[in-house]
Every structure is written in structure tokens, then in C-alpha cells.
Amino acid sequence: MNAPATKQVLLQRLEGLRQMPTIPAVLVPLLHHLQQPVAQFDVQEVTDLLSQDKSLAAQCLQMANSPLFGRWQRVETLRGAVVSLGFHHLSDIAMSCGVLNLLPTDKKKLDPVVFWEHSLGCALVCRHLARQLKLSDPGNAYLAGLLHDLGIIVNLWVLPQEFRAAFEIAKAEGIPLHEGEERSLGFTHCDSGRILAEHWDLAPNLIEVVSFHHSPEKASRNPELVALVHVADLLCRMGGLNYGYIEQQQVNLFDDAGFYILAKSSPSLKHFDWARLTFELDSYMDEVHRVVQTIYRT
Numbered sequence: 001m002n003a004p005a006t007k008q009v010l011l012q013r014l015e016g017l018r019q020m021p022t023i024p025a026v027l028v029p030l031l032h033h034l035q036q037p038v039a040q041f042d043v044q045e046v047t048d049l050l051s052q053d054k055s056l057a058a059q060c061l062q063m064a065n066s067p068l069f070g071r072w073q074r075v076e077t078l079r080g081a082v083v084s085l086g087f088h089h090l091s092d093i094a095m096s097c098g099v100l101n102l103l104p105t106d107k108k109k110l111d112p113v114v115f116w117e118h119s120l121g122c123a124l125v126c127r128h129l130a131r132q133l134k135l136s137d138p139g140n141a142y143l144a145g146l147l148h149d150l151g152i153i154v155n156l157w158v159l160p161q162e163f164r165a166a167f168e169i170a171k172a173e174g175i176p177l178h179e180g181e182e183r184s185l186g187f188t189h190c191d192s193g194r195i196l197a198e199h200w201d202l203a204p205n206l207i208e209v210v211s212f213h214h215s216p217e218k219a220s221r222n223p224e225l226v227a228l229v230h231v232a233d234l235l236c237r238m239g240g241l242n243y244g245y246i247e248q249q250q251v252n253l254f255d256d257a258g259f260y261i262l263a264k265s266s267p268s269l270k271h272f273d274w275a276r277l278t279f280e281l282d283s284y285m286d287e288v289h290r291v292v293q294t295i296y297r298t
């Protein structure tokens with residue numbers, strides 16, 4: 001499987017974009033709105049768009065009523081969700097529901113639920129860390145965490161058998177998934193994710209996160225955001241919101257390249273309350289499982 005020819009064939013298959021997931025139509029204007037200053041948001045337009053897709057609207061309401069989004073009193077309409085949660089939160093929710101629907105056609109090959117649970121957990125940890133560290137652009141943090149492993153869904157979709165073999169190697173040896181992919185496929189979900197992120201015309205910051213979240217030292221455009229996602233990903237993998245298996249490798253966060261980059265731009269990281277984050281991560285976990293399961297049933 002390691003032959004360069006295999007890598008080339010697989011990458012060509014990805015580049016050909018055959019069977020590649022298309023971006024859910026409703027998310028295109030949302031992504032566009034997210035690139036604009038808040039004053040230019042047309043809340044009604046976006047709410048109308050979301051309302052047109054009944055199943056997506058129902059999923060958004062399910063998520064809007066989850067404590068993960070700080071909502072304790074029931075909201076019944078999307079408009080109500082915008083009013084009580086704010087437009088940014090509703091965008092986060094709509095993006096989450098939209099991408100969670102990107103299911104490979106053959107679910108029997110490998111269950112994508114576990115990857116979305118990891119992605120949603122990572123998005124929440126990114127949001128939490130960005131707020132605590134008072135990062136310059138916390139608005140992007142949730143989305144970056146949510147989409148960082150887009151390449152896994154691409155691999156599940158386009159190369160199910162080959163990806164399954166890579167996954168089994170990683171699981172059997174307890175190594176990080178990207179190392180199993182590198183060994184078995186000759187490339188990782190960072191490479192396949194980059195192809196889809198570019199195809200979807202995602203913002204350059206997000207493309208960089210998708211491409212370099214396992215090698216944050218390579219980021220040049222927004223190393224802080226890439227490092228944030230890298231650290232959140234590590235915390236999730238160590239904390240139980242992993243890819244469905246335990247990694248054997250001991251990670252010392254304080255020696256990690258991403259942690260170093262983040263500490264350089266956010267001195268407050270040194271005084272960060274890690275015990276509290278671990279506690280919050282535990283409390284997120286059950287709710288993340290519940291929300292993802294609910295969305296898949298809607």
C-alpha cells in the first residue's frame with residue numbers, strides 16, 4: 001500500500017472530485033455572510049433560507065435547545081433562536097447541522113457519527129479556549145474546530161476501503177489516525193481535506209486549519225488559529241472525544257509545537273485553568289453524544 005503509485009492514484013481520484021460531497025446549498029450564503037462585517041448581515045434572509053429546508057431547520061432547533069449553546073429556555077422558531085442566541089450562534093448551529101448531514105452513501109463501511117462527535121467537541125473546545133485566551137478572531141474558532149477533519153469525511157466518501165485499512169492500522173497500534181493514513185495511503189486527511197476545502201472555496205484561514213492542524217508549525221497565514229485547533233484536537237483525543245479508540249502515545253501538551261505557538265501569542269495560556277477545562281470537557285461529552293445522535297435521527 002505504500003507504493004508512491006498508490007498515493008498518486010488515490011490523490012488523482014480525490015482531485016477528480018468524483019463522488020465528492022457538495023457543500024449543502026444553504027451553507028453557501030452563511031459562509032459568505034460570515035466573511036462580512038456584522039453590520040452587513042441580513043438576518044431575515046439567512047433565517048428564510050434555513051426555513052426553506054425543513055429537516056435542517058428542525059435539526060437547528062434541536063441544537064439551539066441544547067445547553068451546549070447556553071440555551072435553557074425552549075426556542076420554537078429559527079427567528080426566536082436568532083433573537084435569543086444571536087446570529088453568530090445560529091450560524092454556528094446551522095453550519096454544524098449542515099456538515100453533519102454530509103453522510104457517505106454507505107454507512108456500513110465506517111460510522112461517521114464518531115468523527116462528527118469529535119469535530120463538534122473540538123469546535124466547542126476551540127470556542128471555549130478562544131474566549132478564555134481572548135484571541136483576536138474568536139468568531140472563526142468554532143467553525144475552524146468543526147471543519148478541521150473535513151478530510152476524514154472525504155476519505156470515508158471517496159476511498160472507503162483504503163481509508164478503513166488505514167483506520168484499522170491506527171486503531172490496532174494505538175497511533176494517531178493521520179500516522180495510520182500516512183503509512184497506509186501515503187497521505188493524510190489533511191491533504192484530502194485541503195482539496196475539498198479549496199473546492200468549496202472556504203476562507204484561506206479555514207483551508208490552512210484543514211491542511212496543517214497536525215503540523216501547526218507549517219502555518220503562515222494564521223498560525224494562532226491553526227495552533228488553537230491543534231491543541232483543541234489533542235485535548236479532545238486525550239479526553240475521550242476521540243476517533244473511537246484510545247491512542248497509546250503519551251502527549252505532553254506543554255512540549256507540543258502548537259501549544260508553544262499559542263503560548264507565544266497568548267501569554268495568558270500560562271495561567272490557564274486546565275483542571276476546569278477538563279471538567280467542562282467531561283460535561284460536554286454526554287451532551288455532544290446526545291446532540292449528534294438526535295441530529296442523525298431527525
Ligand SMILES: [Fe+2]
Nearest residue numbers: 148149213214
Ligand atoms: Fe485531524
Ligand SMILES: [Fe+2]
Nearest residue numbers: 118148149233
Ligand atoms: Fe481531529
